[in-house]
Amino acid sequence: MTLTLNAVRLGVRRGWTEFLNSVRSPQDQGFYLFTGVATLAFLWFNRDDTVEGTTLLYPTVALPSILGALVAFGVVIGPAFALAMEREDGTLLRHKALPHGMEGYVTGQLVFHSLSALPQFLVILVPSALLFDDVMPSGVGGWLTVAWVLVLGMLATLPIGMVLGSVVPNTQKVGTWGMLPVLVVTGISGIFVPVQALWGWVQTVAQVFPTYWIGLGMRSAFLPDAAASLELGGSWRTGQVALVLAAWAVAGLLVTPGVLRRMARRQSGSQVAAARDAALQWVR
Amino acid sequence: MTREVPEQPVVRVRGLRMSYGAHEVLTGVDFDVHSGEVVCLLGPNGAGKTTTIEVLEGFRLPSAGDVEVLGTDPARAGDAWRARVGVVLQSWRDHGRWTPRRLLTQLGGFYRPYSTSTHPRPYDVDWLLDTVGLTDDADRRIATLSGGRRRRLDVAVGIIGRPELLFLDEPTAGFDPQARRDFHDLVHRLSDLEGTSILLTTHDLAEAERLADRILILAGGRIVADGSAEALTRRVAGTSEVRWRLHGERFVHATDQPTSFVRQLFEQHGDEVADLEVRRASLEDTYIAMVAQHEAGVRPQLEEVAR
Numbered sequence: 001m002t003l004t005l006n007a008v009r010l011g012v013r014r015g016w017t018e019f020l021n022s023v024r025s026p027q028d029q030g031f032y033l034f035t036g037v038a039t040l041a042f043l044w045f046n047r048d049d050t051v052e053g054t055t056l057l058y059p060t061v062a063l064p065s066i067l068g069a070l071v072a073f074g075v076v077i078g079p080a081f082a083l084a085m086e087r088e089d090g091t092l093l094r095h096k097a098l099p100h101g102m103e104g105y106v107t108g109q110l111v112f113h114s115l116s117a118l119p120q121f122l123v124i125l126v127p128s129a130l131l132f133d134d135v136m137p138s139g140v141g142g143w144l145t146v147a148w149v150l151v152l153g154m155l156a157t158l159p160i161g162m163v164l165g166s167v168v169p170n171t172q173k174v175g176t177w178g179m180l181p182v183l184v185v186t187g188i189s190g191i192f193v194p195v196q197a198l199w200g201w202v203q204t205v206a207q208v209f210p211t212y213w214i215g216l217g218m219r220s221a222f223l224p225d226a227a228a229s230l231e232l233g234g235s236w237r238t239g240q241v242a243l244v245l246a247a248w249a250v251a252g253l254l255v256t257p258g259v260l261r262r263m264a265r266r267q268s269g270s271q272v273a274a275a276r277d278a279a280l281q282w283v284r
Numbered sequence: 285m286t287r288e289v290p291e292q293p294v295v296r297v298r299g300l301r302m303s304y305g306a307h308e309v310l311t312g313v314d315f316d317v318h319s320g321e322v323v324c325l326l327g328p329n330g331a332g333k334t335t336t337i338e339v340l341e342g343f344r345l346p347s348a349g350d351v352e353v354l355g356t357d358p359a360r361a362g363d364a365w366r367a368r369v370g371v372v373l374q375s376w377r378d379h380g381r382w383t384p385r386r387l388l389t390q391l392g393g394f395y396r397p398y399s400t401s402t403h404p405r406p407y408d409v410d411w412l413l414d415t416v417g418l419t420d421d422a423d424r425r426i427a428t429l430s431g432g433r434r435r436r437l438d439v440a441v442g443i444i445g446r447p448e449l450l451f452l453d454e455p456t457a458g459f460d461p462q463a464r465r466d467f468h469d470l471v472h473r474l475s476d477l478e479g480t481s482i483l484l485t486t487h488d489l490a491e492a493e494r495l496a497d498r499i500l501i502l503a504g505g506r507i508v509a510d511g512s513a514e515a516l517t518r519r520v521a522g523t524s525e526v527r528w529r530l531h532g533e534r535f536v537h538a539t540d541q542p543t544s545f546v547r548q549l550f551e552q553h554g555d556e557v558a559d560l561e562v563r564r565a566s567l568e569d570t571y572i573a574m575v576a577q578h579e580a581g582v583r584p585q586l587e588e589v590a591r
Contacts, residue, residue, distance in 0.1 A: 003363065003397050010393045017390065021381035091378040094441065096343070097371040098394040099363035268343040269373055269453060270334055276376050 007100035011107025018112040023119060036123035039066055040131065047132060056227060059132045064218035065191040067124060068153065071117045072211045073182060075154050076161040078113045080178040083165025083263075088275035093267050102264050109162065114154055121150075135222070142221045149217030152245040156210040159252025166263040170275065185209045190216075195232060203232070210248045217241040292355065293318050294449050294481045295340060300349035302335050309335050311505035313349070317449075322475050322482045324496035326489070328575055331502045333485040337453050340483070341371050354449060367398035367405070370447030370480075372439050372455055380427030384418050384437050385409060387426065388444055395445035405446045415473070416440045417466055432463045439467065443474065450474065452484035456491060464491070471495050489568045501571060503578040509570075516570050527561040 022028045043066075049058040086092050095101030128135050137143055164178045188202050189195065189212040195203050206212045219227070220236035228236050295317035302310040309332040317323045327333050338344040339351060342358030342365075351357060356365050379387050392406035399405045413422050416436045421429060426437065435458060443450060456464050468491070474480040486492055492499055493513040501509040501516075509516055524542040528535055530553060539545045542562050549557055 006397050007394065010390065013393075014390055017382070017386060025381060086378065089378040090373055090375040093343075093373055094375070094378065094391065097341070097366070097369075097373065097442075098391060098445075099367040099398060101366075101394055104394060268338050269341075270338065272376075273374065 003100050004103055007103040008107045011104040012111050014104060014108030015111025015115065018108060019115040022112070022116060032119050032123045035070060035120065036127065039070070039124050040127055042066075043128065043132065051230065054227065054230065056223070057132070057134070059128070060135050061219070061223065061227070061230070062192065063124075063128055063132070063135050064222035065215040067121060068149070068214040068218035069186050069189065069191040069211055070120055070124070071150060072153060072157045072214050073186060074117055074120050075113050075158045076164065076182050077174070077178060078116060079109055079158060079161035080164035080168070080174050081171065082109060082113070083162060084168050084171040084174050087165075087263065087267065088171060088272065088279065090272045092264065093269065093272055096264055096267050102260070106162075106260060110158060113158060113161070117150070117154060137221045138224070145221035146218065149214060149221060149241065149245075152242065152249065153210060153214035153217070156245040156248035156252065157214075159249070159256040160210075162256050163252075163259050166259045170278065185211050194230060207232075207244075210245055213241045213244045217245075291319055293352075294321075294354055295483060296350075296352040297336075297340070298350040300336065300339065300351060301347045302332065302339065302344075303347050308505055310346075313502070313505070313507055315500055315507050315510060317481055317483055319481055320475065320479045321497050322471065322484075322495055324492040324499050325483065325485045325502055326487075326492055326499060326571060327485075327502035332505055333502055334453055336502065337451050337483070337485060341369070341451055342366075364398065367395055367445060368448045370442045370445060370450040372442030372450070372452045374453065374457070375434065375438055377427070380425065382426050383423045384413060384426060384429075384440070385422040387437075388412060388440060391441055392444045398445075403446065403448075406444045407446050409444075412440050412444060415470065431458050432460055435459060436463070436467075439470065443480075446478070447480060449481045450483070452482065454485055454487065456486065456488065464488075468494055489566075489571055493567050499567075501574055503575050508578050509574050513567050516574075517565055517567055519570065524565065525561075525563045527559070527563070528557050529559040530556060 043059040043062060046058040046062070050056065051058055051061050083092075092105060095105040098104070137146055161178075164174070168174050168177045185206070188198060188206045189209065190206065191211075195206055195212065198206070216231065216237065219231070220238060220241070228234060231237070293316035295315075297313055297315050300310055300313040301308070309330075313332075313336060315323075325333050325336065335344065339346045340353050340358055342353075342361055345359055351359075353361070354365060354368055358365075382390075388409045392409060395405040410419075413419050416439055418433065418436055418440065421433055426434070429437065435455070439452075439455060442452070456467055459467060471482060471484075472495075475482060484495070496513065498511065499509070499513055499516055500507050509519070511519070524539060526537045526539060526542055526545055526549075528549065537545065542564075546560070546562065549560075
């Protein structure tokens, strides 16, 4: 037990180092900046539109949904890419060669990707507060809701990214296997258009995945209570938000360790060498 | 006459077989590595060197055979076993944003709970950086290191936990001559001072001759030769080559009696013999002969040669 604890402690330090490395890297700063500017531009061009049937402005309604979706997207695609890549470049193999190394590695991934949601969140939230009126949650209760929805939302979606990264055949396939389905789910989850505007069966599908519920939870925190009338069933369904996200988190907790173990078992030096050769071919 | 009771070998392989589908890579490999030995596994490409090492590292399941590493089957070994084994991996772009110092500190931490008073782990990071010659690069981003420097880091990562047994798969591929020399010194130091048992593969026969206490040649899925470089050379040797110069003309003569030939040469010409050179068959000649022998379908019986 103390051995696992040591590995987890090292994993936390690893995640923190990875996070600092990422925040200092121009490449990652560029990515944060890009999503921030794109989101703000989108909201800015729609700043005077009101949402049908209310006096609420479009940015007010869309901002919490977009924030939720971006966080969900980030913690699915982030670990999916990272795992697929680190399987190929030998990071994972290094940890396999260490006593309790995999525990440290997985902890590091969880910490790193959870922390990475933060700059993503801030780079949109802070300028929005300055640019638009009435977009921030009201009071301590609102912010508390933001906190628990985000934490539970990440617990629900992080394992999906880990599983994706473990099962894709190589890094190049993360686009087709990971990015595409996640984008489709995001598209139908009521982020940019209300879910009611879609066909009935699409609404049902959307409500299976966590993205819709993270968006709903975020809106409940940011918007006035009256805006609940815009939602399905005219309610924030707070209990259901917690329940669905918790269910995904539990399912992830049950499935992920097995999938990770299976992936780790298959790691070997010749697999890494083969991936390197394949990558060299691909670049050429 | 007293017989020495043989110590339990650190690696014991019996009847190791490995096949991928219908393709048999290893058809019955037997060998031992004893405590403190440096053993070099040679063989042509595709002979199964990497496969053998990966089975011993516990990264690959064999199709059949008995394998014991430090007294345990690597396929079933736990984390305490892992702490005693070092693996030098060939990385290419991992941890690019880390620095060597940070990475070694991080990875070394995993060995700390396995430290004992007689065998403290891990190595001190500064000492290790100095030992592999990375002190000047300790705080640079790993992505900016040259290929040779990266390989030094790979070696450092492999030994950070102060292993009792170290596996190296083609450790000096891509090294320049200086880096190769430094690496050989490091292997000697690990072996002499720390008593680390080492199993490595290489294509460089000069390297094998310099480093190995014992050489194994793997060809066609089995060990076809097992002995010290000298003993192996003697087995195939037979002929030596004598070169000399007389009145500005160069001569070459092949003989299996170099001493008497040279004596005759002097009796006949005395001091007029210039640039005299006697060259015994090298390990390379032996290696080529053995692999060729095997590929011609002759399977030499494995015989234990005296060391």
